[in-house]
Amino acid sequence: xxxxxxxxxxxxxxxxxxxxxxxxxxxxxxAEMCARAYEAxxxxxVYKTLGLEKSFKVVMPSPRLNAFHSGDKRFxxxxxxxxITDRPITDNIRDLVWLKKNYPxxxxxxxxxxxxxxxxxxxxxxxxxAGADLLELNFSCPQMAHKRAGHRVGQxxxxxxxxxxxxxxxxxLPVIAKMTPNITDMVPVALAAKEGGADAIxxxxxxxxxxxxxxxxxTPLPNIKGKSSPTGFSGPSVKPIALRFVSELYNAxxxxxPISGIGGIxxxxxxxxxxxxxxxxxxVTTGIMKYGYRIVEDMIEGLSDYxxxxxxxxxxxxxxxxxxxxxxxxxxxxxxxxxSKVDENKCIGCGQCYISCQxxxxxxxxxxTVTRKxxxxxxxxxxxxxxxHVCPVWDCISYKEVDTMTTKHAAIF
Amino acid sequence: MKKLIEPDNIMKFKSMREPLTLEAAIKESNRCLxxxxxxxxxxxxxGTDPGKFIxxxxxxxxxxxxxxxxxxxxxxxxxxxxxPVENLCEKACSSKAIDNxxxxxxxxxxxxxxGKNNRLEPLEKSRKDNGKIAVxxxxxxxxxxxxxxxxxxxxxxxxxxxxxxGGVPKWNIPEYRLPEDAIHYDVKxxxxxxxxxxxxxxxxxxxxxxxxxxxxFDAVYISTGLAEAFKLDLFNxxxxxxxxxxxxxxxxxxxPDTGLKGKNAAIIGGGSVAIDSAVSAKACGANKVxxxxxxxxxxxxxxxxxxxxxxxxxxxxxxxxxxxxxxxDKNRITGLQGIETEWIExxxxxxxxxxxxxxxxFSIRVDLVVQAIGTRPGNEVKGFGRNLQTCGKGVxxxxxxxxxxxPGVFAGGDVINGGNTVVQAVxxxxxxxxxxxxxxxxxxxxx
Numbered sequence: 001x002x003x004x005x006x007x008x009x010x011x012x013x014x015x016x017x018x019x020x021x022x023x024x025x026x027x028x029x030x031a032e033m034c035a036r037a038y039e040a041x042x043x044x045x046v047y048k049t050l051g052l053e054k055s056f057k058v059v060m061p062s063p064r065l066n067a068f069h070s071g072d073k074r075f076x077x078x079x080x081x082x083x084i085t086d087r088p089i090t091d092n093i094r095d096l097v098w099l100k101k102n103y104p105x106x107x108x109x110x111x112x113x114x115x116x117x118x119x120x121x122x123x124x125x126x127x128x129x130a131g132a133d134l135l136e137l138n139f140s141c142p143q144m145a146h147k148r149a150g151h152r153v154g155q156x157x158x159x160x161x162x163x164x165x166x167x168x169x170x171x172x173l174p175v176i177a178k179m180t181p182n183i184t185d186m187v188p189v190a191l192a193a194k195e196g197g198a199d200a201i202x203x204x205x206x207x208x209x210x211x212x213x214x215x216x217x218x219t220p221l222p223n224i225k226g227k228s229s230p231t232g233f234s235g236p237s238v239k240p241i242a243l244r245f246v247s248e249l250y251n252a253x254x255x256x257x258p259i260s261g262i263g264g265i266x267x268x269x270x271x272x273x274x275x276x277x278x279x280x281x282x283x284v285t286t287g288i289m290k291y292g293y294r295i296v297e298d299m300i301e302g303l304s305d306y307x308x309x310x311x312x313x314x315x316x317x318x319x320x321x322x323x324x325x326x327x328x329x330x331x332x333x334x335x336x337x338x339x340s341k342v343d344e345n346k347c348i349g350c351g352q353c354y355i356s357c358q359x360x361x362x363x364x365x366x367x368x369t370v371t372r373k374x375x376x377x378x379x380x381x382x383x384x385x386x387x388x389h390v391c392p393v394w395d396c397i398s399y400k401e402v403d404t405m406t407t408k409h410a411a412i413f
Numbered sequence: 414m415k416k417l418i419e420p421d422n423i424m425k426f427k428s429m430r431e432p433l434t435l436e437a438a439i440k441e442s443n444r445c446l447x448x449x450x451x452x453x454x455x456x457x458x459x460g461t462d463p464g465k466f467i468x469x470x471x472x473x474x475x476x477x478x479x480x481x482x483x484x485x486x487x488x489x490x491x492x493x494x495x496x497p498v499e500n501l502c503e504k505a506c507s508s509k510a511i512d513n514x515x516x517x518x519x520x521x522x523x524x525x526x527x528g529k530n531n532r533l534e535p536l537e538k539s540r541k542d543n544g545k546i547a548v549x550x551x552x553x554x555x556x557x558x559x560x561x562x563x564x565x566x567x568x569x570x571x572x573x574x575x576x577x578x579g580g581v582p583k584w585n586i587p588e589y590r591l592p593e594d595a596i597h598y599d600v601k602x603x604x605x606x607x608x609x610x611x612x613x614x615x616x617x618x619x620x621x622x623x624x625x626x627x628x629x630f631d632a633v634y635i636s637t638g639l640a641e642a643f644k645l646d647l648f649n650x651x652x653x654x655x656x657x658x659x660x661x662x663x664x665x666x667x668x669p670d671t672g673l674k675g676k677n678a679a680i681i682g683g684g685s686v687a688i689d690s691a692v693s694a695k696a697c698g699a700n701k702v703x704x705x706x707x708x709x710x711x712x713x714x715x716x717x718x719x720x721x722x723x724x725x726x727x728x729x730x731x732x733x734x735x736x737x738x739x740x741x742d743k744n745r746i747t748g749l750q751g752i753e754t755e756w757i758e759x760x761x762x763x764x765x766x767x768x769x770x771x772x773x774x775f776s777i778r779v780d781l782v783v784q785a786i787g788t789r790p791g792n793e794v795k796g797f798g799r800n801l802q803t804c805g806k807g808v809x810x811x812x813x814x815x816x817x818x819x820p821g822v823f824a825g826g827d828v829i830n831g832g833n834t835v836v837q838a839v840x841x842x843x844x845x846x847x848x849x850x851x852x853x854x855x856x857x858x859x860x
Contacts (some may be wrong), residue, residue, distance in 0.1 A: 348510035351449025
């Protein structure tokens, strides 16, 4: 029998069978979709953000999406001009009720966005009554057509604190405040949410970006009838930035709130990266938009095998493990220096390391045009490892430490 | 990437290779490792520089890629279809060490096609102020030489016996391997350079080369290829026996009136042209097509891909066999009597080294016999210049500078090597152009 590690984890006192959730987006647009996601194995769902049409009627622009490609790599990022739900609130509430009734063991998170205190209060109450387990406050949608909503709220500490407080008063449910990355430092906003009573932080929402331009019509894409806007960018391209924000939230001295990590998760390895930097819950949209709900199967199986192989009994054991290693660059030990090392048997003679070292580093790589092998001039090598990163053979180039007490190293003048 | 051969396309003489689409080209170019020393480029006899044009495709500089190909190889469009890349650029590809070589010919077809469809500017015209050169023969080598000379602002005149330019690719290579458009495009590019081609102008009088030099040409390049096909005495005088040159030309330009429908054909030979002849006969509707060679299957000089094509087209291989007798009705062959053979001395693939195996006689019914057993330069070549040095089957002797024993007279391509690839012929032409330029520079300084 195949062993399965225990992937369950408690987040704000709510037990998730696994940390994998849909993030608030088109992938959780209505009950039928969410039901299929639950069936596929997702531990929880953050339903598409609810709003009240009496305050603001959402009409989506068209086309809504544009993908970011690089070379032959398609869809390494996705730009969207999607807003919160455009469905009537009664339909959405009916869907939430149905979902909780049919999937009582799964976690249902209601994402909400109000435009004033009354909206926030109503939405929180309606969600609680419908059976939601948690609330997520959308302070971060970067393309709301409403001028006092989304990331504009998320950039305003006072508004974040005040609206969080309103929601906390209206409902007993734990509250997650969803952060915008369109800000220099996320921690003060998260602290404001905490001040307002937030129980957790989710990050990141999408990054405002321009993914492409039609060079014939001079129109950025998506071309919405001759106009465009820097709207929310997501997917694998944003993961490094998301990881940075998550680690900063985790390491923030006064915050100490659980984190739901979001941003470019496609595989169990991506998921693990977020856990290791301090997230104890994970949310996915772009990966699902590209590959479907089924990707959770590989996340579950992969993460389970990782835990079993390393004798990890609970995800709690590893959360934040890598965040602890993050320091300010001023704290690096610069007596520690390395030089690169080429495995001649694995070298296929393309000379990419040579080109990159010549034009992008310290001219420390030799290339023998007769034998077509690369070798390192250790006296010139800075140990930057550009060579390793451009090498098409994954395990051909590595590095070794140099004893800088006894040996001259090119990086130390 | 495997090249798929569609028998239906071959039967219609439609190209068996399509240019890669933009999407496929982007994918394929991204497989390229952009090697520092570009072994693919070193592997191209004509210096087409795939290392550079693949990089240009990868960085979305598609027109630049088309320019590189055309500038470096005046037959770049044709070579993209017919080059035996698996023995040249792709053989040298570093990606082989990871998985498969980059599909270089596919990328070359893509870039050439892109240039054609996107108003690539014509090649620059020669200023024609750097001396006057005569080129004899407008095949790949003559075109390669003329193009390179025009780039150096020479005034180049090509004398071509045939009514159209292109040589072997034009007359002998079946359209399923090389679409007519490709060779037309290459010739057009050459004409854009201001090169003059005098069609149907045979240079076959004795001392013709000296006459050209006397008439004011500063140098001559002989690139007349191999005009004369070998024939076996056994088939002499029969109206339905011909050489492959004649046959392939008939197929290419007299189709569909080849009269082969439902008939049987025997092709004698085992090289590329033998396979071209066999597959063409089949595509013309022949019933049974036999390929009779002294070489065993694994010894055939034809490329692996061509042999695969012949198999797909149901060519009947009589490998390791020889024809000993002809059955005839008056002057028409009706059948062939053959016998199996083996080599007396292993590894020596010459007719005098083949021994018949008694008791293995066979007979086949045929309506056509095509001989594809090799070619040699035309008889007129010897007379081009008084005492022009030739050897062997009549190939011209040149020194390392591609120069013949007559000063100012150079030669290259099949007429010096006895038969090689199109891309090699272009390379010879380019090299000779450089040597002609050196020769004339030296002559000017000594005067």
